Amino acid sequence: MVDVLIVGRPNVGKSTLFNRLVKRRKSIVHDMPGVTRDVVEGVCLWQGKSFRVADTGGLLEKGDEITEGIRRQVQKVLEGAKAIIFLVDGREGLTAGDQYLARLLYPHKERVFLVVNKIEEDRLQERVYEFYSLGFERVFPISAQQGRGVGELLDKLMEYIPGVEGKSLEGIRIAFLGRPNVGKSSLINALLKEERVLVSPIPGTTRDAVEVPFSFEGKDFILIDTAGMRRRSRVEYGPEFFSVGRSLKALELSDISCLVLDLSEGISDQDKKIGSLIKRRHKGCVIVGNKVDLVKAGRKEMEDYIRGELHFLPYAPIVFTSALKGQGIEELLRACELVWRDYNLQHKTSFVNRAVEKVLREKHPPSHRGKEVKVYYAFQESTRPPTVVLFTNDPELWRKDYLRFFEKRLREGLNIKYAPLRLLLKGREEE
Secondary structure: OOOEEEEEOOOOOHHHHHHHHHOOOOOOOOOOOOOOOOOEEEEEEEOOEEEEEEEOOOOOOOOOHHHHHHHHHHHHHHHHOOEEEEEEEOOOOOOHHHHHHHHHHHHHHHHEEEEEEOOOOHHHHHHHHHHHHHOOOOEEEOEOOOOEOHHHHHHHHHHHOOOEEOOOOOOEEEEEEOOOOOOHHHHHHHHHOOOOOOOOOOOOOOOOOEEEEEEEOOEEEEEEEOOOOOOHHHOOOOHHHHHHHHHHHHHHHOOEEEEEEEOOOOOOHHHHHHHHHHHHOOOEEEEEEEOHHHOOOOHHHHHHHHHHHOOOOOOOOEEEOEOOOOEOHHHHHHHHHHHHHHHOOOOOHHHHHHHHHHHHHHOOOOOEOOEOOOEEEEEEEEOOOOEEEEEEOOHHHOOHHHHHHHHHHHHHHOOOOOOOOEEEEEEHHHO
């Protein structure tokens, strides 16, 4: 449940105001109307208190399937919001669209703050007066872009919402990544058991990286829905370009990435590229074979196929789901918990060195150009991912095939089954 909800027509500056409140470029801002489609949440910190604020898609009186989906989402969140910022465009003036929204919001008028945006100069103040005809008592002129008047608005908001001692959204951050239309949004809705993020057969429906707090069996999660990632050559500069950038940022900030596959279409080169991005960033990973209800193959056959195609993610557990039928949803969360456990494993230096010595006894690194590889000692530097530093006489002597063997065996020795292991080789002079 959000504390403050921002609503308004397309392109009145909702995302600009939201980004200023949460002090992050979290919602995509673009001149094209309708860029924001889902309800995007964040935390605003003000005067030592925090409250949850949500950006919404632009509301129109009539529209297509996506417009109707936005309206349903906003109306659902509207009921629970403690305060509603009704944002209008002061430069454009009062429109029929504003009047339609005013009628929609009037039953909630005790919670509505009518905010007239784009009032950058004192001479524009007179533009505010025509909006009083909408019938709301609390009217605030602001410039979301410049920050003008935003402090006064926040001061007044804090009188109506309690807020809590300043803190951000907390929980295990799980990003759902994949090609367009593989079912990322549908999976999140199945987890939440409600239509929280917009779902449509139209590719590119999700544009922002949408963060949704969620609890399961006493554990807090933040589910992150992302835009479908197409091949770079097919992504034009514009909203989709920024959407993909948000998806990559979500990957960077996540603890666990769910690589969502459409089993009915098989694994594509783009699926492999997204999987490689996850691996290169050493993120915990769960491979999600979605739309399993559309495939006739058995579980063993599907697992072998996925392992063969995504051989570079051997540690990632595989879960089979049908977002449409709610199949495999709890199993997905339990797989994330397994990854999280291993992602945070921390071992003492003595234990790490014993594990390293065991691998070396089984198979010592082959000499290179007549020069023997020596290993002095090792220690675990950090977690998320578990990172082991290995001091050796010359990192360049380690062959890639042996490194793969060494990492596999060390993972077994350290009992890291479901998370990536990061291995850093350092020469003794780097100590």
